[in-house]
Amino acid sequence: MITIIEMMNVTKTYSNVVNALNNIDVIIEKGEFVYIVGPSGAGKSTFIKMIYREEKPTSGTILIHGSDITNLKENRVPYLRRKIGVVFQDFKLLPKLSVFENIAFALEVIEEPRDIIRKRVMEVLDVVNLKNKARFLPQELSGGEQQRVSIARAIVNDPRVVIADEPTGNLDPDTSWEVMATLEDINRHGTTILMATHNREIVNTVKKRVIAIESGRIVRDELRGGYGYER
Amino acid sequence: MKGRTLLRHGKEGMKNLGRNGWMSFASISAVTIMLLVVGVFILLIMNMNHFMDSVEEDVEVRVYIELTASDADQEELKSELQQLKHVKDITYLSKDEGLDQLIASLGEENKEVFESLREENPLNDVFVLQATDPQLTAKVADQAETLPHIDKVDYGKQVVDQLFNVTKVFRTIGVILVLGLMFTAMFLISNTIKLTIVARQNEIQIMKLVGATNGFIRWPFFIEGLLLGAIGAVVPIAVVMGGYHYLYANFADRLRLQFAEMVPVYPMTIQVSLILLAMGTIVGVWGSIASVRKFLKV
Ligand SMILES: Nc1ncnc2c1ncn2[C@@H]1O[C@H](COP(=O)(O)OP(=O)(O)OP(=O)(O)O)[C@@H](O)[C@H]1O
C-alpha cells in the first residue's frame, strides 16, 4: 500500500476559535475513497484545506505522498497543488470561458504545451461524459454538469488525489448522483478521493470509508461505514 | 519563460487596461502630467547649466591700472601679472580702446555725448586676465589685488553666482514638484491595478488552486503597470522632441546674438526622452508591484 496522505498529531487553531482540529492522526492510502462527515463547524473544511495548503497546521506533521509539507516554503506551494485536484461546492468556474477553456485554463497557467493541453482536455471531457458540451459556457449547463466540469478541471493534471468539499452541496438529488458516479469512476481508475459531505443518502448507499469529525476530533473511522447521526 | 506565455501575459495586461478604462485614463494622465513637468524642468536646467558654463568660460579678471602709473610702471605690472599662478592669458586694453567699446555698446543715440569725452577720457587702462580654469578666477583676482599701481580688480563672479542660485531654486522646485507628482501617479496606478485584481479575484483564486506560481499570476499586472507608465510617456516625449525643436529653430539664433547658446536639439532631446520613458515605466511597475504584492500573500 502506498500512503497518499498522512497526518500525525495535527492541530489547527484559528485566532478566534479553540482548536478547529485537535490531535488528528490519519492515514489515507492510494486508491481509497473516503467520506468526511460531521456536523457543521466540526472541522471538515479545515481538514481539507490543510491538505492543499490553504491553511497551515498549528502543530503536527502532514505528509503528502511521503513528503513533509508541514513547513513547505511559500514558493513550493504551487507545485504541491499540481499534485492535488480540488473541487468545491460552488464549482468555481470562470463564467466567460467555455467548458473546454475552463479546463484548459488549469494547464495553461502551469505552462503545459498546447498540443498536450488539447489532448488532456478531450480525455477528461470523455471521463466526465461532457465531450458534446465542450463549446458551451458554464451558464448553459445544469448544476451537475457544471460540477462535472470542475471535476474534469481537478483531474486534468492527473493528480494523485482529488479532494472535494461538499461537491453535491448545491445540487438536487438526481444531479448529485451524476456527480457521485463521476467521482466513483475516477476512483476506479486509481485516483484517491477525499470528499467532505452532508449527503446522508450517498454515504449510506455507496459504502466507502467514513471518517467522522466532531468538534475537531476524529470520533469514528470505519472502512465501510454509514453516515451515522441517524435521527 | 516560454514565448507563448509571454504573449499571453501581454494580452492579459492589455485587456486589463481596457477593463478599467477611466481609471487607466486617469493613471496615464497623471504619468503624463508628471513627465511633462519633469521634461520641461530638465530642458530648462540643462540649458541654464549650458549657459552658465559658457559664462564661466568668459569670466575674466579686469585689472584697472592707476591713472598715475607711468609706462614703465605698466610694463613692470604686466610682467608681474604674467608671473602669477593660474594666469592663462593677458591682454592690454588702453583707455581709448575701452572708450571705443563702451561707445559701441551704447548705441547711436548716446554716441555724441560720449564722443565729447574723448578729450578727457575718464577710463583706466586695463589688463584683462584669463584664468587657466574658470574656477580659479577668484584666486587670480585676489593675487592681482596685492600688486602695486592698481586702482581696482574686478571680475564677473557675481553673475555666475547669481545664475547658480537661480538654477538651484529651479532644481529644488522641480524635484519637489516631480516627487509629489510621482507619488500621485504611483498611487493612481496602484489603485487602477487593484481594481483589475479585485475584478479578477475568482480567476486568481482558481489559478492558485491549480498550481500557478505567483510569478505567473503577477506578470499581467506587471505588464499593465508597464503599459500605463509607457503610454503616459508618449505625449511628454512628443512635447519635448517637438517643442524643443521648435524653440531651437525659432530662438537659438536670436539668443546667440545675446551670447546665450541653447543646447543643440540632438542628442539632448533623445536623452531626455529616454529618461522620461524610463521614469514612466518605473513609476508604472512600482505601482503595480505595490498593489499586487498584498493580493498574492497566501
Ligand atoms: N478562516 C477562519 N478563521 C477563523 N475561524 C475559522 C476559519 N475557518 C473556519 N473557522 C472555524 O473553525 C471551525 C471549523 O470550521 P470548518 O469550516 O472546518 O467546519 P466544517 O466542518 O467545514 O463546517 P460545515 O459543515 O458547515 O462546512 C468552525 O468553528 C469555524 O468557525
Ligand SMILES: [Mg+2]
Ligand atoms: Mg465546510
